Amino acid sequence: xxxxxxxxxxxxxxxxxxxxxxxxxxxxxxxxxxxxxxxxxxxxxxxxxxxxxxxxxxxxxxxxxxxxxxxxxxxxxxxxxxxxxxxxxxxxxxxxxxxxxxxxxxxxxxxxxxxxxxxxxxxxxxxxxxxxxxxxxxxxxxxxxxxxxxxxxxxxxxxxxxxxxxxxxxxxxxxxxxxxxxxxxxxxxxxxxxxxxxxxxxxxxxxxxxxxxxxxxxxxxxxxxxxxxxxxxxxxxxxxxxxxxxxxx
Numbered sequence: 001x002x003x004x005x006x007x008x009x010x011x012x013x014x015x016x017x018x019x020x021x022x023x024x025x026x027x028x029x030x031x032x033x034x035x036x037x038x039x040x041x042x043x044x045x046x047x048x049x050x051x052x053x054x055x056x057x058x059x060x061x062x063x064x065x066x067x068x069x070x071x072x073x074x075x076x077x078x079x080x081x082x083x084x085x086x087x088x089x090x091x092x093x094x095x096x097x098x099x100x101x102x103x104x105x106x107x108x109x110x111x112x113x114x115x116x117x118x119x120x121x122x123x124x125x126x127x128x129x130x131x132x133x134x135x136x137x138x139x140x141x142x143x144x145x146x147x148x149x150x151x152x153x154x155x156x157x158x159x160x161x162x163x164x165x166x167x168x169x170x171x172x173x174x175x176x177x178x179x180x181x182x183x184x185x186x187x188x189x190x191x192x193x194x195x196x197x198x199x200x201x202x203x204x205x206x207x208x209x210x211x212x213x214x215x216x217x218x219x220x221x222x223x224x225x226x227x228x229x230x231x232x233x234x235x236x237x238x239x240x241x242x243x244x245x246x247x248x249x
Contacts, residue, residue, distance in 0.1 A: 052076055063123050096118075129224070143155060144156050156175055186200075
């Protein structure tokens with residue numbers, strides 16, 4: 001039982017037979033918990049603040065094709081033509097520089113998505129500002145989950161396929177994430193230092209050099225300050241997000 005509910009349980013005055021007390025109080029607590037959207041989401045974990053309320057898209061703004069984003073059964077469903085869902089809520093003024101971000105996501109077969117940071121709203125196109133942390137277990141793009149896209153890539157190649165250009169590649173037999181299974185994405189940014197972890201495994205440990213990443217990256221691909229965005233990549237991709245929680249540092 002959650003400590004808050006246990007304390008509440010113990011303070012309920014029930015001047016009835018002990019058996020009736022137990023049954024009435026249990027029923028009351030069951031209804032109380034059932035009425036909450038998610039007790040675990042509402043409780044701050046080590047200073048993390050949930051940005052997705054599990055009910056609607058309050059605090060978020062979609063660019064092109066807003067129909068690519070919806071909420072079902074407490075999950076953010078990303079499926080449809082290209083679009084990006086930008087956080088525009090009140091937490092930390094909607095701008096983040098140094099932070100930890102914890103995301104819980106699940107891919108469907110052949111799906112592609114991404115989590116952007118240090119970005120800003122733009123009405124259409126791929127975000128020009130900020131970095132993308134790839135979400136891709138089996139999409140045809142060989143750059144998989146755990147990549148700092150185009151900078152430090154986790155790459156899975158098909159037989160005879162050549163390494164993609166753009167950034168440095170780490171070749172693996174399979175993606176760190178698996179279709180149909182929830183995985184935990186942990187993104188940490190302190191100054192110019194970026195760490196990406198998938199299910200506790202560090203896939204990227206990168207420090208941006210002076211002058212930006214270079215290596216063919218666009219001018220906007222650099223550590224700065226900004227918001228977060230979730231990517232809808234294409235109509236054949238479906239990715240669900242259960243939690244998007246941030247801890248400003």
